[in-house]
Amino acid sequence: MDVPDRVPKERYFDPDFFQMEAELLWPRVWQMACRLEEIPEPYDFVEYELLDQSVIVVRGAPPGDGGDMGVRAFQNACRHRGVRVVEGRGTCERGFVCPFHGWCYGPDGTNSRIPRRKSFAAHNLQPDDINLVPVRCEVWGGCAWINLDDDAPPLRECIEPAASTLDAWMVESLRAEWWLACRLPVNWKLAVEAFVESYHVVQAHPQLVIPTRYGMRDNAPFDPRAFIDADIQYLRAMSEGMAGMVHANDVRVAESLRDMELPADPQLAMATWNRTLNDAVTGWHRDRGAKMPSLNELDAQGINLEFFQLFPHYFVLPMYSSASSYRFRPLGPEETLMEIWSLTRYPEGEEPLTPPQPEAWESDDPRWPPIPAQDFSNLPRQQRGLHAKGFEYMRLSSELEGHISNFERTIDGFLAGLPHDKLLPAVQSVNVYPFDRPILDIGL
Ligand code: FES
Numbered sequence: 001m002d003v004p005d006r007v008p009k010e011r012y013f014d015p016d017f018f019q020m021e022a023e024l025l026w027p028r029v030w031q032m033a034c035r036l037e038e039i040p041e042p043y044d045f046v047e048y049e050l051l052d053q054s055v056i057v058v059r060g061a062p063p064g065d066g067g068d069m070g071v072r073a074f075q076n077a078c079r080h081r082g083v084r085v086v087e088g089r090g091t092c093e094r095g096f097v098c099p100f101h102g103w104c105y106g107p108d109g110t111n112s113r114i115p116r117r118k119s120f121a122a123h124n125l126q127p128d129d130i131n132l133v134p135v136r137c138e139v140w141g142g143c144a145w146i147n148l149d150d151d152a153p154p155l156r157e158c159i160e161p162a163a164s165t166l167d168a169w170m171v172e173s174l175r176a177e178w179w180l181a182c183r184l185p186v187n188w189k190l191a192v193e194a195f196v197e198s199y200h201v202v203q204a205h206p207q208l209v210i211p212t213r214y215g216m217r218d219n220a221p222f223d224p225r226a227f228i229d230a231d232i233q234y235l236r237a238m239s240e241g242m243a244g245m246v247h248a249n250d251v252r253v254a255e256s257l258r259d260m261e262l263p264a265d266p267q268l269a270m271a272t273w274n275r276t277l278n279d280a281v282t283g284w285h286r287d288r289g290a291k292m293p294s295l296n297e298l299d300a301q302g303i304n305l306e307f308f309q310l311f312p313h314y315f316v317l318p319m320y321s322s323a324s325s326y327r328f329r330p331l332g333p334e335e336t337l338m339e340i341w342s343l344t345r346y347p348e349g350e351e352p353l354t355p356p357q358p359e360a361w362e363s364d365d366p367r368w369p370p371i372p373a374q375d376f377s378n379l380p381r382q383q384r385g386l387h388a389k390g391f392e393y394m395r396l397s398s399e400l401e402g403h404i405s406n407f408e409r410t411i412d413g414f415l416a417g418l419p420h421d422k423l424l425p426a427v428q429s430v431n432v433y434p435f436d437r438p439i440l441d442i443g444l
């Protein structure tokens with residue numbers, strides 16, 4: 001990008017640009033490959049696909065069977081003639097058997113059988129050459145992550161500073177309550193960028209604009225009752241709008257506090273309400289035996305934030321006890337698979353079963369909750385609008401939409417083939433609370 005607050009339109013549909021991303025971006029970044037609920041038991045595996053790459057993520061043998069239940073990943077290609085060894089997800093207690101000629105691999109990727117082995121020349125059976133090709137895999141935040149680049153920095157460095165904040169918020173103890181997927185007729189970056197600024201909220205999500213939330217309507221004097229009602233209305237609008245994010249449990253906790261007395265001073269009243277609600281939500285979850293951080297301790301550290309992007313394609317959006325989470329995968333220059341998880345906390349031992357892998361719904365499917373439905377209604381129109389002859393570039397607000405520029409210029413750094421030590425500060429500049437971010441010097 002030549003001008004940081006102008007994004008040329010071609011990068012959202014040009015097949016050559018898309019191909020450069022396939023070759024220079026995706027194979028070099030950490031990708032959230034699955035939630036760990038998908039592979040809870042020994043030998044459970046799941047296939048993770050992005051464009052033409054497919055990776056098997058598998059949980060190893062239990063200690064009783066000589067294993068460590070560790071999560072490993074392999075390229076999903078038989079070492080004989082390249083057939084994808086697995087599809088979807090399942091359990092591989094006896095390992096993987098290639099469906100074509102029956103080559104066998106253990107759960108650790110080791111080749112364990114080759115039918116009619118003696119018919120192959122020795123140079124084609126070198127031990128290291130016939131195991132599944134390992135892929136770097138690390139676990140963080142309740143998810144398994146993969147990276148196809150042996151030179152990339154460790155996962156942790158590539159997801160800071162979001163990782164430390166989300167660790168303090170105990171993101172790893174969340175479980176999926178539901179999981180949905182949308183096929184969006186737009187470029188994957190366009191989809192990402194619909195969720196990283198709050199500038200669109202007033203126009204696109206009017207139900208979230210609640211005038212008396214801060215007691216400011218018509219310069220009226222501060223009314224603590226109206227303030228509480230407005231805050232509860234906001235929490236309910238978020239909760240119903242996302243079918244989660246602010247979990248219905250937390251809305252009920254807020255409603256139980258509706259009649260509390262607040263000081264007359266507005267600042268003091270808001271602080272008192274927030275502190276009381278934080279404590280009540282924290283206590284409610286701890287009392288039922290769920291792992292839950294102290295929201296007021298997070299507030300005191302200034303890290304009780306609501307939205308994180310983990311470059312390039314994973315998001316966590318915590319609110320009170322729970323969160324929504326997004327993942328975006330390109331299917332083509334103008335087609336994206338967006339997944340949404342609703343995550344919450346459960347008493348230990350009462351976590352729900354693994355959610356089924358979702359069928360992708362169309363973006364205008366009437367089953368979408370109201371807030372994603374509003375976002376999805378704009379995205380296809382935007383993708384079509386970009387093709388207008390007279391439209392050359394997006395003009396970004398340098399104060400409100402700087403994150404989009406920081407994100408796009410970080411992608412440019414990958415496409416320029418820069419080394420990882422140059423890219424890391426840029427990646428970390430994206431792994432933050434994205435709303436209302438300025439355009440930064442990201443060091444590229
Ligand atoms: S391709 Fe897998 S056994 Fe032949």
Ligand SMILES: [Fe+2]
Binds near residue numbers: 375
């Ligand atoms: Fe939105």
